[in-house]
Amino acid sequence: MIAYHILCHGNFKQVAMLVDSLFTTEDVFLIDIDDGQKPDLAPLEKYKNRSNVHIHRDSNISWGGGGTLRKTIKGALFLLDSEISWDYYVVLSGQDLPLQPKDEIKKRLSRGSAEKISYIRATRTSTLSLDEIPIDNKSKDCVLWGDRGHTKVFAKPGSINPQVDFGARWLVDVAEIGEIGHVYVGSCDSLLLKRREMYFSKYPFHIGANWFNLHRSVIEHMLNDEFAYELYDVLKNTFIPDESYFQTYIKNTTFRDKTDGDYGRLILRPGPVPRVKVFDMKDLPAIEASNDLFGRKFDLNHDARVIQEVLERAA
Known part of the structure; x- marks a missing residue:
């Protein structure tokens, strides 16, 4: 039912914990690795013989430029060719974790499947010179x-x-x-x-988080849609285009009427500068009170205990 696309560049022990927490044989997983620093991939070795887990390595990725957008689009189209049938394309980072059991994640997404609803945050930006x-x-x-x-x-x-x-x-x-x-x-x-x-x-410019749950119909339509490729050409040299491409595409096509802005991510930005806070045990009450599907971001090197608590809760 779900195609998980996990974008990551390090801390692969934690990435393996993420995959373990979500793994079922009826879903498909693409672990997409920024290979620029030649990381140690030993924690992912156990997935090499899993037919529904694919590992891609790409060193031509740069934050802020078009690299993440390229790999997201290419990954989505790759997953379309998977032998496993799925309804939702879910993009996660290697520092995400599920906040709900995997059966609950599937149940929640399935509620929008019949109407082909995509869950994505998209906001139209102000016009500046x-x-x-x-x-x-x-x-x-x-x-x-x-x-x-x-x-x-x-x-x-x-x-x-x-x-x-x-x-x-x-x-x-x-x-x-x-x-x-x-x-x-x-x-x-x-x-x-x-x-x-x-x-x-x-085609008004929209922006939002590059973590979303898109219905399969969006990806299928993009595959043969000239506007999808034209938009990529316009956006690829903008700043962080992976946070605007899918939002701008959806809001300028008929898919705008089949979206839900509740994209199911718990993200804390407590400071005056809107940087994402790394969760620790002090955030556990907020995590436990959340009805979101996933949380970001977690870091084993920052607070391993909160990761253990979250995984036990979502088991």
């Missing part, structure tokens, strides 16, 4: 803007910070340096900006 956003890098050199371990993000001279507003993400031009894992962010030139302005005036 490049002139409204201050220049972030006023130097004459590229400067390191962010280091996520598997990806380094550099701001080009004269570039804005696309994180100041969600609507600013398409005002930049992002370049990836393949297997090196570097991303360079620069402001749009006038021609590219004009193209995007015209495009998003016709």
Whole structure:
């Protein structure tokens, strides 16, 4: 019934715990690994002989650029060809865990199956101009803007910070340096900006988390839909396009009438900067009170006890 696509780049002992917690022979799993740092995959060895578990390794992935979007779309289309029939395509990170038993997850998703409902958060962004956003890098050199371990993000001279507003993400031009894992962010030139302005005036830009549960009908339709490929071409060099592609696609097609914004994820962002909090035992009351299907994010190296508690609760 479910095709799970797990995007991960490390801590594979925890990834194995995630797969174990969800595993059934009637579902299919794609473990999609950012291979840029040549990680130790020993914890995943036990899945190599499972016909319904597939492991893909890809070193051409960079956070902030089009890498995650590419692997998400490719993974979704790969899972369409699976011999296992499924109704829902569920995207998870390697730091997610189920907050409900797997039978409850299936039960909840099945409620929307007959009407082909997709569960995805999508918000239309405000319209901004490049002139409204201050220049972030006023130097004459590229400067390191962010280091996520598997990806380094550099701001080009004269570039804005696309994180100041969600609507600013398409005002930049992002370049990836393949297997090196570097991303360079620069402001749009006038021609590219004009193209995007015209495009998003016709197809409004939407944004949301890149964790969702899409009905199979969406993926099947995308496979032969020219708009799906055109939209990818427009968005692939924007900032973090994996958080806008599926949202913009769905909200500009007939699938907009078959969506539910309750995408079933418990995510805590307690600080003034909207970064995702890593769960610890102090968050257990919020976790236990939650009716969400999944929570993110967890880290064995941060608090193993809360992971144990969550897995026992969802067993």
